[in-house]
Amino acid sequence: MSHRIARIQSELERLLGEFLLKEGRGYGIGMVSVNGILVSSDLSSAKVLISFIGEQHPEAAFKKLLRHGREIQTFVFRRLQIRKVPKLMFELDSDPAGAYRMDQLLDDIDRSKNKDSDV
Secondary structure, X not given: OOHHHHHHHHHHHHHHHHHHHHHOHHHOOOOEEEEEEEEOOOOXXXXXXXXXXXXXXXXXXXXXXXXXXXXXXXXXXXXXXXXXXXXXEEEEXXXXXXXXXXXXXXXXXXXXXXXXXXX
16 A cells, blocks of 8 residues: 555545544434545545444444435545545444454554564
8 A cells, every 4th residue: 555545544534533523413423433444546435434332223323424425525525635535435344343453453564564674
């Protein structure tokens, strides 16, 4: 993965977190966690893995989120300072604990690569 795509993923995660924190309750969504973002190499699309914290019916909350997808896309488009903004495709993360574990493993790999390059 290129450094540019990693930066865009990080910025998308920050923007989506900001939007969902401010606007999520107004849409009746509740607590939302962005578990990961996968941006295509040509920046045409981004898959956003979403989970809901403390939600009895995450599928219903996910449908509410999808209804506001255009507003979320517009928010990102206005704030992301790049020429081609990826189209957001939301996906309900069925195993947030597994996603967290995968995140930890990837971080460990990154740290070991950095240690090897420092030697």
